[in-house]
Amino acid sequence: MPRHPLAAIVVLALCLIAAALLWWRPPAIAGWQDRALDMLVRLDAPPENQAVSVIDIPRTDDTGVAWSRAASARLAARLAESQPQVIGWDVVFAGNCEASAENFALAASFSRAPNVLGVLLSVSGTSLPGAPAAMGMTQDAATHLWAAPGAESPCAGFLSDSVTLTSLSLPGDAEARVRLGPVAVRIGDSAVPSLPLELARRALGVSAPVIARTEDGLRLMMGALSVPLDDLASLRLRPRDAAERAARTLDAAAILSGEAIVAEGQILIVGSSVPQRGGLRPTSAGPLYPSVQIAADLTTDLLADAVPWRPGNAAVIEAGALTLAGGILALALPGLAPLWGAALTLGLGAVLSGGAVAAYLLDGRLYDPMLPALAVVAAATVALIAQAALTARAERALRQRMGQILPPVVVSRLAERPNLLRLSGERREITAFFTDLEGFTAATRSRDPEELIAALDRYFDTVCAVILRHGGMVDKIVGDAVHALFNAPLDQPGHVDHALEAAQEIIRETDSLREVLQFGRTRIGIESGEAVLGDVGTASRIDYTAHGACVNLAARLEQAGKTLGPAVVIGPGAAALSRASLRPLGRHEMRGFGPLDLFTLGDG
Numbered sequence: 123m124p125r126h127p128l129a130a131i132v133v134l135a136l137c138l139i140a141a142a143l144l145w146w147r148p149p150a151i152a153g154w155q156d157r158a159l160d161m162l163v164r165l166d167a168p169p170e171n172q173a174v175s176v177i178d179i180p181r182t183d184d185t186g187v188a189w190s191r192a193a194s195a196r197l198a199a200r201l202a203e204s205q206p207q208v209i210g211w212d213v214v215f216a217g218n219c220e221a222s223a224e225n226f227a228l229a230a231s232f233s234r235a236p237n238v239l240g241v242l243l244s245v246s247g248t249s250l251p252g253a254p255a256a257m258g259m260t261q262d263a264a265t266h267l268w269a270a271p272g273a274e275s276p277c278a279g280f281l282s283d284s285v286t287l288t289s290l291s292l293p294g295d296a297e298a299r300v301r302l303g304p305v306a307v308r309i310g311d312s313a314v315p316s317l318p319l320e321l322a323r324r325a326l327g328v329s330a331p332v333i334a335r336t337e338d339g340l341r342l343m344m345g346a347l348s349v350p351l352d353d354l355a356s357l358r359l360r361p362r363d364a365a366e367r368a369a370r371t372l373d374a375a376a377i378l379s380g381e382a383i384v385a386e387g388q389i390l391i392v393g394s395s396v397p398q399r400g401g402l403r404p405t406s407a408g409p410l411y412p413s414v415q416i417a418a419d420l421t422t423d424l425l426a427d428a429v430p431w432r433p434g435n436a437a438v439i440e441a442g443a444l445t446l447a448g449g450i451l452a453l454a455l456p457g458l459a460p461l462w463g464a465a466l467t468l469g470l471g472a473v474l475s476g477g478a479v480a481a482y483l484l485d486g487r488l489y490d491p492m493l494p495a496l497a498v499v500a501a502a503t504v505a506l507i508a509q510a511a512l513t514a515r516a517e518r519a520l521r522q523r524m525g526q527i528l529p530p531v532v533v534s535r536l537a538e539r540p541n542l543l544r545l546s547g548e549r550r551e552i553t554a555f556f557t558d559l560e561g562f563t564a565a566t567r568s569r570d571p572e573e574l575i576a577a578l579d580r581y582f583d584t585v586c587a588v589i590l591r592h593g594g595m596v597d598k599i600v601g602d603a604v605h606a607l608f609n610a611p612l613d614q615p616g617h618v619d620h621a622l623e624a625a626q627e628i629i630r631e632t633d634s635l636r637e638v639l640q641f642g643r644t645r646i647g648i649e650s651g652e653a654v655l656g657d658v659g660t661a662s663r664i665d666y667t668a669h670g671a672c673v674n675l676a677a678r679l680e681q682a683g684k685t686l687g688p689a690v691v692i693g694p695g696a697a698a699l700s701r702a703s704l705r706p707l708g709r710h711e712m713r714g715f716g717p718l719d720l721f722t723l724g725d726g
Contacts, residue, residue: 140448144493152296168362177384177391179194179396193378206386208235208236210321212290225279233285238288241287242289245272251287255287257315257332260333266353267307273309275287288316292403300359321391350433393414393417404599439489444498470498478490478491551650554650555605556676557628577640585632591627592623594608597667607655619700628646648696650699653670674714682712686720691707704724
């Protein structure tokens with residue numbers, strides 16, 4: 123076949139394939155698109171709102187003792203004195219609800235000003251202790267909300283006429299990053315607004331926001347605001363840089379001591395950036411972004427009516443634009459010299475990328491500025507070389523991209539049979555894998571925050587890369603710990619031995635980094651057994667959570683390394699399934715499990 127007709131056929135075929143992938147959005151494509159959209163939302167300066175302030179709760183109060191509920195009561199009273207528009211708490215005041223002086227003081231402080239208390243979605247939680255904040259919703263819109271049967275809620279005694287309940291839940295995506303914040307959730311039969319939505323509502327003095335489906339998709343209507351939403355009824359997070367976050371943040375202990383003054387009439391959002399309080403979430407801006415700052419970002423964008431949004435038909439428009447560009451190239455390439463063909467290709471790529479940028483700058487619409495343009499350039503370039511080379515390179519590129527998100531074995535199987543990935547609950551045998559850093563708490567006190575975060579970045583990169591290389595799945599990062607699963611979400615023969623090999627490599631690699639990163643040793647707990655896995659989110663959110671005795675035991679085995687000595691402690695279930703040579707540690711009492719035979723790696 124002549125060169126030009128072959129190039130035309132190949133470029134059109136490749137553009138059609140790429141368009142289908144953009145429309146279908148498998149995990150690898152969705153991950154790359156999210157990274158491109160992360161860059162897109164940083165093209166213009168985010169809105170500022172001098173009335174939004176973050177109150178950061180430190181480890182200790184103004185007297186130097188550990189922060190307590192009594193300190194929160196004093197803080198709430200001090201904040202109420204500034205006559206704020208509203209105070210939002212990125213804290214769940216659950217548990218210890220018995221009558222006590224500190225609880226009475228906290229309830230009294232909440233009643234002195236408009237306060238918003240948070241709840242968290244839970245598959246095993248109870249119903250809400252009171253009515254959530256008011257909001258309206260059409261029936262077709264309600265089906266799009268992230269939902270759970272119950273919630274972890276604040277004590278009922280803290281509720282009053284001045285206090286409303288909102289959701290603090292922030293789902294992670296397939297990379298465990300928070301890129302979207304639900305505008306509302308469903309708990310049982312109740313629709314519960316998110317913290318940013320309720321803060322904006324009370325600041326604007328609107329009786330109730332409404333979420334409804336219109337001709338151009340879901341919309342949030344609140345007073346004069348009409349905010350477009352994506353198909354998941356979510357708000358796109360636009361993270362601020364460190365300087366912007368610092369400018370709007372006050373230290374809670376300094377407020378109590380009188381060293382910091384809260385301006386009157388503010389929208390105050392109270393939370394903590396201390397790693398041990400569990401409020402740090404991975405975002406596009408870094409792995410340790412405080413959730414209270416996420417709430418401030420979303421609240422500011424809502425009040426400014428400047429929330430970036432991805433239309434429901436975005437995938438169709440991206441696929442259509444790529445198909446049109448492929449058709450133009452297929453018609454033009456047979457009659458053009460290679461140089462002019464390359465110029466036309468680059469021009470079409472610039473139009474696709476520039477169109478996405480223009481749409482965002484015009485009204486905040488988010489279209490992929492990278493993959494359609496790259497697809498046109500790559501298809502035309504490879505088509506002019508050879509069809510066989512193009513096919514091989516396209517497949518390798520796709521697998522490499524997917525391999526950054528999922529283990530290679532999972533990539534291969536999902537590429538052949540994508541319906542294997544089930545998000546509904548299932549019961550399966552897994553190997554739970556828990557890591558932790560010794561001496562991390564001491565490091566947070568003595569080291570510069572930027573230096574600590576950089577060291578954690580490198581540490582997590584090392585640990586997660588090893589887990590993926592051995593076929594594991596990184597479930598979540600909590601503080602300085604990594605939770606991983608083997609034999610999930612797909613079957614992984616020999617998963618126990620893969621986990622043990624990963625543990626051995628992690629110990630070896632992190633030991634070699636200890637002097638550079640100035641961290642203690644890594645402890646690992648491993649146990650195998652049957653567990654229930656499921657995803658509370660939606661089909662476009664892969665956020666596995668495992669429940670089972672083996673998961674709980676693996677966490678306790680990691681802690682047992684403190685007293686037993688070995689860096690890796692292996693439970694009896696994993697030892698029974700492993701073909702590796704293991705060294706017995708003897709029989710030890712494990713809280714909640716009784717005496718168990720424990721093991722470590724054969725090389726000690």
